[in-house]
Every structure is written in structure tokens, then in C-alpha cells.
Amino acid sequence: MIAATTISRMASSQAPKVLRLRLAGNSTSQVKNNNYMKRYFSDKTKEAANTTAKESTSSSTAATTAAKEEAKKTTWWNNTAWWGTAGAMAGWGMSGAAIYDALESSPELISLNMTGVLLVYSSLFARWAFVVKPQNLLLAGCHITNVGAQMNQLRRAVEYKKENGKDDEVDDIMKKAGATAAAGAACVLGGPMVQSALVNANLGFVSSIAAAEAGPFTVHFWAPMSKWMISGASFMELDRPTEKISLAQYTALTMTGFFFSRYALLVAPINYTLCSVNIALFGSSAWHLGRKIKADFLS
Structure with missing residues (x-):
């Protein structure tokens, strides 16, 4: 009876410690997940920005080429x-x-x-x-x-x-x-x-x-x-x-x-x-x- 009571007290005293360890582990995992998500969205944002920049450059190049072709057509030699x-x-x-x-x-x-x-x-x-x-x-x-x-x-x-x-x-x-x-x-x-x-x-x-x-x-x-x-x-x-x-x-x-x-x-x-x-x-x-x-x- 005394042994059972002793074991029960020891378990009760250890429970908060185990809970704290579990919470600490969960907190660390959550921090890691948050950091991963931040890096993921940061990479995606950079990728989207790069894509937009490339599209903008491509559009600008196309517009410049079209303008040159139009200017070429308006010269007397190519003017129908x-x-x-x-x-x-x-x-x-x-x-x-x-x-x-x-x-x-x-x-x-x-x-x-x-x-x-x-x-x-x-x-x-x-x-x-x-x-x-x-x-x-x-x-x-x-x-x-x-x-x-x-x-x-x-x-x-x-x-x-x-x-x-x-x-x-x-x-x-x-x-x-x-x-x-x-x-x-x-x-x-x-x-x-x-x-x-x-x-x-x-x-x-x-x-x-x-x-x-x-x-x-x-x-x-x-x-x-x-x-x-x-x-x-x-x-x-x-x-x-x-x-x-x-x-x-x-x-x-x-x-x-x-x-x-x-x-x-x-x-x-x-x-x-x-x-x-x-x-x-x-x-x-x-x-x-x-x-x-x-x-x-x-x-």
C-alpha cells in the first residue's frame, strides 16, 4: 500500500515535467514549421517577382521591336x-x-x-x-x-x-x-x-x-x-x-x-x-x- 502511494506521488511529480517537455517539443516544431513556411513564401514571392520582371522585360523588348519595325515602315524606302x-x-x-x-x-x-x-x-x-x-x-x-x-x-x-x-x-x-x-x-x-x-x-x-x-x-x-x-x-x-x-x-x-x-x-x-x-x-x-x-x- 505504501509502495503504491509512493509510486503515485512520483508519477504526479513527474507529470508536469513531461508535459513541459512535450510542450517545448511542440513549440520547437512549430517554430521550425513557421520558419519553413516563411522561407517557402519568401522564395515564391521572389520567384513571382522574377517572373514579373522577365515578363515586363519581354514585353518591353517586344514593344521596342514593334516600334522599330513601325519606324522602319515609315521611312520613305519602305513606305508603300x-x-x-x-x-x-x-x-x-x-x-x-x-x-x-x-x-x-x-x-x-x-x-x-x-x-x-x-x-x-x-x-x-x-x-x-x-x-x-x-x-x-x-x-x-x-x-x-x-x-x-x-x-x-x-x-x-x-x-x-x-x-x-x-x-x-x-x-x-x-x-x-x-x-x-x-x-x-x-x-x-x-x-x-x-x-x-x-x-x-x-x-x-x-x-x-x-x-x-x-x-x-x-x-x-x-x-x-x-x-x-x-x-x-x-x-x-x-x-x-x-x-x-x-x-x-x-x-x-x-x-x-x-x-x-x-x-x-x-x-x-x-x-x-x-x-x-x-x-x-x-x-x-x-x-x-x-x-x-x-x-x-x-x-
């Missing part, structure tokens, strides 16, 4: 509007040249080959200027005007030749004009059906060409091709007598070739065919212009 306007003004010069020649020059100076080509050329480019991106209404207007001016030049040339007994030459020209008009109408009417058939046939490269934005079934292809006819007409008459060269017309053609060589690379879709033909046009027209200036002003 500038080159388009300059090309249109050169085109207006061509229309003005035809009107000037109609008022001041003899009809014997009119080249029927060049006049016919210019009619086709301006008809196609009037359409091209409406559908190209960005749209160029100033250019479209000048080509519509040029169609009317060249029609008047054609009328004057035909009347002159008839008055001078060259009916056979006029008949030949009219036959060629009729054949050209018929071929053009057939292409316009039948082109969409042929294009659809080629695209749906899955012929690989052929189908890809048929479906291209500036492919052979679009005005983006045929407008430059008409300009090749102008260059071809100039190249075929490299020895043309200088007295039959229109100074105003070839000045306008030379400037047109110069401006459109660059403009063709800034529009959508980019038109490499248009660029190459304008380089050729610039060269051939500048040749005739140089001969005319030399003959009239430097000899």
Missing part, C-alpha cells in the same frame, strides 16, 4: 503609300503625255503598236489598282483616264492613215485588235472554270500555281505581263527614228518603271513579276528617252 503615290503620279504623267500629244503632236508620230499595248496595259492596271492591298485609287483613276486618252490616240492614228491611203495597214491593225479582244474575253469568261478544275485536280505544283494569289488566273499576273508587252514594244523599236519618239510619253514610262520596281515589293501580294518587268521597262524607256534628248537638245 509614298511609292504608290509616286507611281500613280508617273502614271498620270503617261495619261497627260497622251493628252498633250493629242493637242500638240502630229498623228504621224503615234506608234500604233505602243498605243494598242497601252490600252491593254491600262485596262488591266485599272483593275489591279482596285484589288491590290493597299488599294490605290489614284493609280486606278490615272489608268482609266489613260484608256480614254489612248483610245483617242488610236482614233487619230487610224484617221491619219486612212487619209493617206494606208487602208491595208489599218485593216491589219483592226484584225489584230479584234483577235486580242476575243482572246481577252475568252480568258475572262473561261478562266475561273479552268482554275477551279486545276485546283481540284490535285496536280501538285500545277495546282499550287493555279491557286496562287498572284498566279496566272489573277490580274496580279496579267497586269505585269501587259507591261512586258510595253517593254517588248520598246525593245523591238530600239532604232526607231528619234523624230517619232514622244518625249512626254517616254519620260512618263521611264519614271513609271523606276517607281514601280520598288512599289511591287511593298504591296500584297508581293509581285516579283511586276518588279522585274518595271526594271526592264525602265531600261528600254530610258534608252529611247536618252536618244530623244541627245537628238533634240545635245546635238
Whole structure:
């Protein structure tokens, strides 16, 4: 009995000590947990701050790059509007040249080959200027005007030749004009059906060409091709007598070739065919212009 009482007293005296040890252990563990949580949240805060800083830097870099690209576009060399306007003004010069020649020059100076080509050329480019991106209404207007001016030049040339007994030459020209008009109408009417058939046939490269934005079934292809006819007409008459060269017309053609060589690379879709033909046009027209200036002003 005495032993049991003694043991009970000893247990009672030891209980507070054990409790204190347990509480102390719990307190230490809690402190460790708190320190761990503090470090965890501190690391997460730093990580979030670093991520935000990186995103901010990335956004700043992207904004700077975009600003540089925008600034690059606004320079005259990459400014589509500038080159388009300059090309249109050169085109207006061509229309003005035809009107000037109609008022001041003899009809014997009119080249029927060049006049016919210019009619086709301006008809196609009037359409091209409406559908190209960005749209160029100033250019479209000048080509519509040029169609009317060249029609008047054609009328004057035909009347002159008839008055001078060259009916056979006029008949030949009219036959060629009729054949050209018929071929053009057939292409316009039948082109969409042929294009659809080629695209749906899955012929690989052929189908890809048929479906291209500036492919052979679009005005983006045929407008430059008409300009090749102008260059071809100039190249075929490299020895043309200088007295039959229109100074105003070839000045306008030379400037047109110069401006459109660059403009063709800034529009959508980019038109490499248009660029190459304008380089050729610039060269051939500048040749005739140089001969005319030399003959009239430097000899």
C-alpha cells in the first residue's frame, strides 16, 4: 500500500515535467514549421517577382521591336503609300503625255503598236489598282483616264492613215485588235472554270500555281505581263527614228518603271513579276528617252 502511494506521488511529480517537455517539443516544431513556411513564401514571392520582371522585360523588348519595325515602315524606302503615290503620279504623267500629244503632236508620230499595248496595259492596271492591298485609287483613276486618252490616240492614228491611203495597214491593225479582244474575253469568261478544275485536280505544283494569289488566273499576273508587252514594244523599236519618239510619253514610262520596281515589293501580294518587268521597262524607256534628248537638245 505504501509502495503504491509512493509510486503515485512520483508519477504526479513527474507529470508536469513531461508535459513541459512535450510542450517545448511542440513549440520547437512549430517554430521550425513557421520558419519553413516563411522561407517557402519568401522564395515564391521572389520567384513571382522574377517572373514579373522577365515578363515586363519581354514585353518591353517586344514593344521596342514593334516600334522599330513601325519606324522602319515609315521611312520613305519602305513606305508603300509614298511609292504608290509616286507611281500613280508617273502614271498620270503617261495619261497627260497622251493628252498633250493629242493637242500638240502630229498623228504621224503615234506608234500604233505602243498605243494598242497601252490600252491593254491600262485596262488591266485599272483593275489591279482596285484589288491590290493597299488599294490605290489614284493609280486606278490615272489608268482609266489613260484608256480614254489612248483610245483617242488610236482614233487619230487610224484617221491619219486612212487619209493617206494606208487602208491595208489599218485593216491589219483592226484584225489584230479584234483577235486580242476575243482572246481577252475568252480568258475572262473561261478562266475561273479552268482554275477551279486545276485546283481540284490535285496536280501538285500545277495546282499550287493555279491557286496562287498572284498566279496566272489573277490580274496580279496579267497586269505585269501587259507591261512586258510595253517593254517588248520598246525593245523591238530600239532604232526607231528619234523624230517619232514622244518625249512626254517616254519620260512618263521611264519614271513609271523606276517607281514601280520598288512599289511591287511593298504591296500584297508581293509581285516579283511586276518588279522585274518595271526594271526592264525602265531600261528600254530610258534608252529611247536618252536618244530623244541627245537628238533634240545635245546635238
